[in-house]
Amino acid sequence: MSDASSEQKVPRDAANWAAAISHLGAVDAPAEALNLNVTGKRVTSPVQGFGKLWQKTYKVTMTGSEVSPSELIALWKREFGSFWPKGSSFYGGALTGIQPGDVALLNVSLAGPMQLSTGILVLYADDESFTFMTPEGHMFAAWITFSSYAKNDETVVQIQVLLRAGDPLYEIGMAFGGHRKEDHFWESTLRNLAERVGASDVSVSTVATCLDKKRQWANARNIKHNAAIRSGLYTMAHPFRRRKARKAAAAGV
Numbered sequence: 001m002s003d004a005s006s007e008q009k010v011p012r013d014a015a016n017w018a019a020a021i022s023h024l025g026a027v028d029a030p031a032e033a034l035n036l037n038v039t040g041k042r043v044t045s046p047v048q049g050f051g052k053l054w055q056k057t058y059k060v061t062m063t064g065s066e067v068s069p070s071e072l073i074a075l076w077k078r079e080f081g082s083f084w085p086k087g088s089s090f091y092g093g094a095l096t097g098i099q100p101g102d103v104a105l106l107n108v109s110l111a112g113p114m115q116l117s118t119g120i121l122v123l124y125a126d127d128e129s130f131t132f133m134t135p136e137g138h139m140f141a142a143w144i145t146f147s148s149y150a151k152n153d154e155t156v157v158q159i160q161v162l163l164r165a166g167d168p169l170y171e172i173g174m175a176f177g178g179h180r181k182e183d184h185f186w187e188s189t190l191r192n193l194a195e196r197v198g199a200s201d202v203s204v205s206t207v208a209t210c211l212d213k214k215r216q217w218a219n220a221r222n223i224k225h226n227a228a229i230r231s232g233l234y235t236m237a238h239p240f241r242r243r244k245a246r247k248a249a250a251a252g253v
Helices: 002-009 069-078 168-196 217-225 227-236 238-250
Strands: 053-061 089-091 103-109 115-125 129-135 140-151 154-165 205-212
Touching: 053 168, 069 129, 069 140, 069 154, 069 168, 115 227, 154 168, 168 205, 168 217, 168 227
Parallel strands: none
Antiparallel strands: 053 154, 053 205, 089 103, 103 115, 115 129, 129 140, 140 154
8 A cells, every 4th residue: 555655755756866965976978078067066056156147948840841859859868969069069869869967078169179068967958858957167057958849830939948057257257248159059059959850941030038147146156166167277277387397207106
């Protein structure tokens, strides 16, 4: 009787959710992936962010393509990073596709040779959607949901982001081009995805709504985890690390 009762209390979609964790664990990624700001970090939601609260929705109809919503999501999970604009890399889910609980590394191109090292946790994934959460130090404290559905016999694809800038420095960056760059990133991703499935007359709609203009000053201390600062310092120290490696090699260490 108690066993049956316990089974009834388990949500039907329990397998689609990541297990509760406090900190991100080690990431299985190739040697070229830079992991400075993921392992050991907590995951964050907009509740833990600093800046204004935004909801952004990017949407495109796959006109001319016969791909179904579930087929498109399966493809997206399998080849997620391949649809990103050039200069940014996603390391995760290469063999099994995106699964609940997966942790992936993101190396995002910023200025010149600098790469922002950050990552994501797959919070939820099913046949028609999947959701990411961001770690401490990421540009945003956010939930990012990727989904697909049918409308008027056509497949629609959508990315919806609920976010706050992670700290005061990121909030300043958002005001001076950050929003525009973020919009371009996801709009380009959707265009690349549409091209992959043979869609025609691709037009991405973008709707941005500020849900809360207040900044959460109690979270200003998030700046101590800022991944851009840490990544920048790592990039500037590269010549010194290379020189040290050469000396060690010459000494036969």
